Amino acid sequence: xxxxxxxxxxxxxxxxxxxxxxxxxxxxxxxxxxxxxxxxxxxxxxxxxxxxxxxxxxxxxxxxxxxxxxxxxxxxxxxxxxxxxxxxxxxxxxxxxxxxxxxxxxxxxxxxxxxxxxxxxxxxxxxxxxxxxxxxxxxxxxxxxxxxxxxxxxxxxxxxxxxxxxxxxxxxxxxxxxxxxxxxxxxxxxxxxxxxxxxxxxxxxxxxxxxxxxxxxxxxxxxxxxxxxxxxxxxxxxxxxxxxxxxxxxxxxxxxxxxxxxxxxxxxxxxxxxx
Amino acid sequence: xxxxxxxxxxxxxxxxxxxxxxxxxxxxxxxxxxxxxxxxxxxxxxxxxxxxxxxxxxxxxxxxxxxxxxxxxxxxxxxxxxxxxxxxxxxxxxxxxxxxxxxxxxxxxxxxxxxxxxxxxxxxxxxxxxxxxxxxxxxx
Numbered sequence: 001x002x003x004x005x006x007x008x009x010x011x012x013x014x015x016x017x018x019x020x021x022x023x024x025x026x027x028x029x030x031x032x033x034x035x036x037x038x039x040x041x042x043x044x045x046x047x048x049x050x051x052x053x054x055x056x057x058x059x060x061x062x063x064x065x066x067x068x069x070x071x072x073x074x075x076x077x078x079x080x081x082x083x084x085x086x087x088x089x090x091x092x093x094x095x096x097x098x099x100x101x102x103x104x105x106x107x108x109x110x111x112x113x114x115x116x117x118x119x120x121x122x123x124x125x126x127x128x129x130x131x132x133x134x135x136x137x138x139x140x141x142x143x144x145x146x147x148x149x150x151x152x153x154x155x156x157x158x159x160x161x162x163x164x165x166x167x168x169x170x171x172x173x174x175x176x177x178x179x180x181x182x183x184x185x186x187x188x189x190x191x192x193x194x195x196x197x198x199x200x201x202x203x204x205x206x207x208x209x210x211x212x213x214x215x216x217x218x219x220x221x222x223x224x225x226x227x228x229x230x231x232x233x234x235x236x237x238x239x240x241x242x243x244x245x246x247x248x249x250x251x252x253x254x255x256x257x258x259x260x261x262x263x264x265x266x267x268x269x270x271x272x273x274x275x
Numbered sequence: 276x277x278x279x280x281x282x283x284x285x286x287x288x289x290x291x292x293x294x295x296x297x298x299x300x301x302x303x304x305x306x307x308x309x310x311x312x313x314x315x316x317x318x319x320x321x322x323x324x325x326x327x328x329x330x331x332x333x334x335x336x337x338x339x340x341x342x343x344x345x346x347x348x349x350x351x352x353x354x355x356x357x358x359x360x361x362x363x364x365x366x367x368x369x370x371x372x373x374x375x376x377x378x379x380x381x382x383x384x385x386x387x388x389x390x391x392x393x394x395x396x397x398x399x400x401x402x403x404x405x406x407x408x409x410x411x412x413x414x415x
Contacts, residue, residue, distance in 0.1 A: 001294055001313070008292040010337055032335070039294070039333040040314045052292070056338050080327070104397015105378070107315055109327045110334070191316060191397050 002045025009051045016060065016140070016169070022053050024142040024165045029053050031167055033076055034110035036103070037119045061114070061169055064088060070136075071173040075114025080105070082113065092133055092173050094180035094199055098125045101184045104191050114168045120158045120216075125184055127217040128199035130171060131209035138170040139163075147172070157215035178203025179272045185260050186251075195252040196260040202272035204228070208265065213244040213257050220244075223265065233269050237262040278339045280305075281349030291337035296320045298336050299346060307347035307373045311399070318398035321374035322346045328378045330397075347373035356380060356412065365411035367402035374398050379412045386412065 011029060013019035023029060032038055032052040041048050055061065061076035064085045071091045073082070079099035082088050088096050102108055102116075102125045116124045117137065135150040139162055148161050150171075155161060162168060179202040186192035197211040206227045208220045222239040246257035277286045280303060287302050299305045299322070311319030313332050320331040323345040324338075350357060356376050359365070366372040378398050382390060391412050400408060 001297065005290045005293050008290070010291045010335070012291075012337070035333050035335055035338065036315055036330075039335070042292075043294075043313045043332060054291075054335075054337055103315065104318060105381075105394050106318055106321055106328050106330045106397045107333075109329055188396075 001043050003042045003048075007050055008042070011051070011053045013053060013055075013058070016058055016167075017142075019053055019055060019058060020140060020142040020165075020167060023167060026051060026053075027164050031055050031118065033112045033115045033118075034078060036107050036111040037115060055167075066091075069175055072138075073113055073171045073173065075117075075168045075170055076112050077114075079103075079108035079111050079113075083108065092129070092176060092180065094182040095126060095129045095133070095173075097182045098129045098184070098197075098199070101125055107191075113171060117153070117171070118160070118162065118168055120154060120160050122157065122214060122216055123194050123197065123212045124217065125194060125197055125211070128197055128209035128211045129182060130173075131217055131219045132199045132201050132207040133173050133176055134207075135174075136172040137162075137168055138172060139166040140169045141166045145169075151219055154216035176201060178206070179274075181268050181272055183264055183267065185264065193251055196246075196257050196264060198261070198264045198268065200265075200268045200272075202268070208240075208268070210240075210244065210261055210264075212251075213246040213261055215245075218244060227269070233266055236269070237265055240265050276336055276340055278341060279343040281345055285344075287336070289336055291335060293336045294332055295322070295324075295334035295336055295339055295344070296331040299331060299344075305346050305348050309370050309373060311370060311374075316397075316399070317371070317374075318378060318395075319371050319374040321377040321398065323377060323381070326381070328381050345377070347377060350376065350380065355414075359411040359414040360408070363407050363411035363414065365403065365408040371398060371400045371402075375400065375408055382412065388413070 011022045029051045030049040033055045061074040063074045065072050079102050082099040116126045130150045136147045137153050181200045184194045184197040186194045194212045201207040211217045220243050226236040226239045246254040289298050299308050309319040311317035315330045315333045322331045325342050375398050
């Protein structure tokens with residue numbers, strides 16, 4: 001590890017209330033869950049957080065439950081837990097599908113849904129799914145609890161509505177009507193960061209969201225409107241092209257991403273056509 | 276920090292944020308676990324924590340407190356997978372081999388080729404082309 005371990009400090013809360021007090025009292029402290037992102041940064045060295053709050057033992061945050069109409073997924077639920085959960089498979093199979101394409105099984109066994117959200121990468125595999133699911137992000141702080149619609153959670157590249165003293169404790173998924181669809185395109189099926197990742201729901205009012213083509217995950221409202229109005233798929237792809245802002249980076253080029261994103265929209269539409 | 280290491284109680288005085296990989300190799304003298312990429316991409320450092328395959332380069336020591344950790348040394352030389360990897364020559368340079376075997380242990384007996392390909396996607400080998408590795412895992 002290129003970061004000197006002696007420079008690091010790990011706070012060990014015994015329960016959620018204590019973790020929230022630590023985040024309030026230590027503004028520099030960063031929540032540490034499955035460590036699959038944070039330890040990559042620590043291994044690489046360089047600047048970054050040095051103080052962490054260990055969430056791993058806060059078992060209540062792992063629960064996946066259905067307290068009412070909405071499915072509640074604890075922030076510490078791992079990708080493996082999402083893949084195995086009957087509730088997830090039944091209510092939001094596209095999330096189980098996305099979880100299967102995150103890293104290899106070693107990463108799936110430790111990486112968490114809350115971590116994927118908090119890390120705020122525009123390439124996060126579960127993020128387009130949460131966008132089309134119209135999920136609510138549950139944020140707790142020492143004094144408060146609030147719910148932020150996933151669609152307004154990200155405020156810019158790697159920036160979100162979460163304050164440093166807040167913890168993502170759960171995600172709530174309302175019932176989803178329609179056919180769910182997910183596709184990630186990368187250099188290989190597993191263990192790659194996406195070039196483009198798309199989730200969509202085929203319903204009278206279709207929903208489409210896409211990752212890796214803008215500073216944050218994008219919900220494609222104009223594309224959805226074109227599809228809902230019964231316009232041709234060509235017109236819908238034109239709307240998509242006007243909504244995305246892909247760039248050239250080490251993983252891909254803007255031109256290729258545009259082509260793949262429009263192809264994915266076409267594929268979504270033909271895969272989910274009925275009758 | 277107390278945990279169970281290859282079936283025996285272990286008590287290690289190391290920083291809670293030290294990587295499990297470094298603790299195993301440098302504090303416990305178990306150098307069978309290898310460091311490959313150090314960023315969770317290659318699987319060379321795979322060990323089991325409570326029976327699940329993880330990359331030990333991404334595990335803070337604090338996360339194994341009270342847990343059961345199994346390394347390649349814990350399988351023992353007589354393990355059928357160790358024997359199968361030797362018989363099928365499922366190793367060339369050998370750096371990926373302990374991680375491959377630890378990942379394969381979680382697949383149960385006689386997994387399908389499709390299962391092996393999916394579940395071992397996080398274990399990279401730059402020598403063998405994987406065919407001998409897959410043969411070895413399908414054998415025991």
